[in-house]
Amino acid sequence: MSVINVEGLTKEYLVHHKKPGLSGSVKALFHREYERKVAVKGLSFKINEGEFAGFIGPNGAGKSTTLKMLTGILTPSSGTADVIGCTPWKRSMVHRRQISIVMGNRSQLIWDLPPLETFGLNKEMYQIPKVDFDKDLTELSELLGVDHLLKVQTRKLSLGERMKMEIIGAVLHRPRVLFLDEPTIGLDLFAQRHTREFLKDYNKRYGSTILLTSHYLEDIKELCDRLLVIDKGQMLYDGQTNQIVNKLSLHKFITVSFKQRVSPERIVALGGTIVTEQLLKMVIRVPRNNVTRLAGEMLNMLPVEDLTIEDPSIEDVIENVYSGEGIKEGEAI
Numbered sequence: 582m583s584v585i586n587v588e589g590l591t592k593e594y595l596v597h598h599k600k601p602g603l604s605g606s607v608k609a610l611f612h613r614e615y616e617r618k619v620a621v622k623g624l625s626f627k628i629n630e631g632e633f634a635g636f637i638g639p640n641g642a643g644k645s646t647t648l649k650m651l652t653g654i655l656t657p658s659s660g661t662a663d664v665i666g667c668t669p670w671k672r673s674m675v676h677r678r679q680i681s682i683v684m685g686n687r688s689q690l691i692w693d694l695p696p697l698e699t700f701g702l703n704k705e706m707y708q709i710p711k712v713d714f715d716k717d718l719t720e721l722s723e724l725l726g727v728d729h730l731l732k733v734q735t736r737k738l739s740l741g742e743r744m745k746m747e748i749i750g751a752v753l754h755r756p757r758v759l760f761l762d763e764p765t766i767g768l769d770l771f772a773q774r775h776t777r778e779f780l781k782d783y784n785k786r787y788g789s790t791i792l793l794t795s796h797y798l799e800d801i802k803e804l805c806d807r808l809l810v811i812d813k814g815q816m817l818y819d820g821q822t823n824q825i826v827n828k829l830s831l832h833k834f835i836t837v838s839f840k841q842r843v844s845p846e847r848i849v850a851l852g853g854t855i856v857t858e859q860l861l862k863m864v865i866r867v868p869r870n871n872v873t874r875l876a877g878e879m880l881n882m883l884p885v886e887d888l889t890i891e892d893p894s895i896e897d898v899i900e901n902v903y904s905g906e907g908i909k910e911g912e913a914i
């Protein structure tokens with residue numbers, strides 16, 4: 582059953598253009614010039630209950646804007662969204678009780694209070710029974726290794742410690758849907774791994790639905806079976822994470838060792854591009870649909886000692902997609 586249904590979601594921002602200098606500031610008082618900026622353009626997708634989906638794209642792709650619409654922080658210009666049966670921007674209490682968002686670049690904890698006190702306020706707001714609150718808080722803070730810091734003023738915590746507290750604050754009321762916007766940004770490798778393990782366990786244990794944006798592909802590869810890739814506000818890929826290489830990569834790599842030197846021109850003449858050449862070993866980039874022919878011709882015509890064919894890594898494919906290389910106009914899914 583899908584718990585997030587998005588149909589034709591679009592968000593336009595009106596951006597004010599001010600001319601430089603004092604005269605520009607004075608003119609802007611009387612006549613403001615605006616430009617329309619389309620941040621999200623007709624996005625449609627569904628996320629099923631319990632899914633852990635990655636939502637990625639290059640800087641400025643529209644990820645945060647989408648999450649802000651799905652959590653009711655922003656109202657879209659057009660389109661519809663349904664999250665657990667509610668329209669997010671109507672901000673009903675039913676919706677707010679069942680969702681949560683963690684934003685890596687924005688604190689939801691009260692800066693001058695210890696996390697314990699912010700959590701206490703959340704307890705009242707979400708009407709969490711005391712027994713559940715005490716049990717969950719002890720368990721979550723121990724799991725994330727921050728139980729000894731609950732009474733320390735938030736402003737005195739390190740970035741990693743604070744992020745862990747933000748996550749605890751977001752899940753204490755056991756939301757059915759959790760939106761995570763860069764939850765591991767700026768964390769050291771150990772804290773990233775710890776946070777990932779926690780989120781994986783949380784998703785399994787409570788069957789909550791999680792939509793995660795992250796620029797760290799390690800987060801996505803380890804946590805998300807499903808992947809949505811957007812750019813310029815539009816969906817480029819929506820499918821299984823481990824299928825993205827098959828679906829979007831236009832090339833494969835052939836690594837070949839020769840018995841004696843082969844001139845690069847012969848490889849180029851066969852339709853390959855040499856990526857690296859070391860003594861008698863070459864790595865060759867080959868268009869996907871030419872791999873079998875090219876490997877066969879090399880084996881027949883050249884002094885080949887050993888030959889392997891490999892797919893590019895997910896990192897390579899995503900880098901190509903971000904640079905517009907791995908996908909052609911009209912091929913976006």
Ligand SMILES: Nc1ncnc2c1ncn2[C@@H]1O[C@H](COP(=O)(O)OP(=O)(O)OP(=O)(O)O)[C@@H](O)[C@H]1O
Nearest residue numbers: 594596618620638639640641642643644645646647
């Ligand atoms: N309040 C705003 N007013 C005007 N334009 C905005 C506003 N917020 C975002 N934008 C623009 O909308 C586009 C999408 O921004 P958004 O923050 O959703 O991207 P993102 O995918 O989250 O990027 P990043 O990975 O850099 O965080 C960008 O071009 C951005 O400049």
